[in-house]
Amino acid sequence: MKVNVAIDGGQSALRLRVLPTGATGVGSGYIHGPHATDHMLEAIRGAATEAGLAVPGGGARPTVGVVALGLTGYPPAPGAAEAFAAQVLQLLGADEVRLTQDMVTAHAGALPDGYGVVVAAGTGLVCLAVDRDGSWHKLDGHGYLFGDAGSAFAIGRAGLRAVQRARDGRGPVTKLAETTLDPIAYYRSQTLVDDVARFAPDVLRCAAEGDVVALDILAGAAADIAETIEAAVKKLVGTDPVPVACVGGLFAGAGEQLLDPVRAVLSARAHLVPAAGSSLDGAERLATAEPGPYTALTVIQRKQ
CATH class of the missing domain: 3.30.420.40 (ATPase, nucleotide binding domain)
Structure with a gap:
């Protein structure tokens, strides 16, 4: 067979x-x-x-x-x-x-009908808008140096920067600094991007516990994701609501903790829907x- x-x-x-x-x-x-x-x-x-x-x-x-x-x-x-x-x-x-x-x-997994916007966020972040005529538009996915706004890497990097600032006394006190990690050691890692992204769950946990610094980082990531979604929706012809699915490990781990602040700043045309698949x-x-x-x-x- x-x-x-x-x-x-x-x-x-x-x-x-x-x-x-x-x-x-x-x-x-x-x-x-x-x-x-x-x-x-x-x-x-x-x-x-x-x-x-x-x-x-x-x-x-x-x-x-x-x-x-x-x-x-x-x-x-x-x-x-x-x-x-x-x-x-x-x-x-x-x-x-x-x-x-x-x-x-x-996109093919999340929206089987083929129309709409999919944001895939894991270590990186990329967005794809597909119109009814099959034309498509890619947004972000520009990599950890120049893009991937709102990704796990972006959240992890912001969290590790907050750690260093708190330890130096240049930034506010934060639960994030309680980590035993040494961010500087990551410079020598061949898997630096993945290593940094793995700190994102710590940021989400501290945000859930009310840490102000972590909450600010999460709010910034949500705003970046919403900005990408709005730009994608504008690429599609018409004024009807556009299905938007958010997929990937970041959304799977964060759930409504991230989706709620994204949803709160989206226009009425961007309609968040559950992804049909992975x-x-x-x-x-x-x-x-x-x-x-x-x-x-x-x-x-x-x-x-």
Whole structure:
């Protein structure tokens, strides 16, 4: 029996699902740097093995049909996406590989009808608006240095800055400073972005306990997310309400603690709705059905 494979590759982890069996595997997340492609391939290999898809020495495995991947580290250089898709094709022995950005799989999973806005927030943050005619607009997703406003990294970084300011006496006293972490040590980490993002839950916890500094950080993140949503909604034709789904690990962990302040500052046209599914569900949709409005795909097929 041929199986299809869905892959969601984020900055913190890579998840793989075998279809229709539902078997899953997990690999490490995206890392920045010259070896990012090799790292992603190894993560896919490990996740595939864990899910019961033996990948002997990277050789072909003819039982795999379509592989659909949505990746944070979508190769941006000309020809790089095709080259990477071809490597995945060989690694899993697939008939076809459909490669796209993680924002596309997030949208496909959250809004099955294809119309509306999806904000995917985990370590980073990206927003995709898809109109009724299939045209789409990407907002943010510009990375931890120049974008990802309101992301777990942004919250974590603001929290760690508050820690250092409090310890120096340059900023207000905060429960955040009770951490044993040494933020300066992160400069030497190869997983700096993920490390910083992992402090976001501490900020959320302290905010829930009433810490003023943490509450200010959360309010700032909510305002940034709402600003991105409003800009996305304005990209879509008409004046009717637009469904907006918020997905990803940050929203899953924070829930209404983050959604409430976002909702409070949105215009009436932006209508928050529950996501129908996850990014991995979206990758499954792209692996098992026609792409529909999601035309931003790199497709590589095995030569007959």
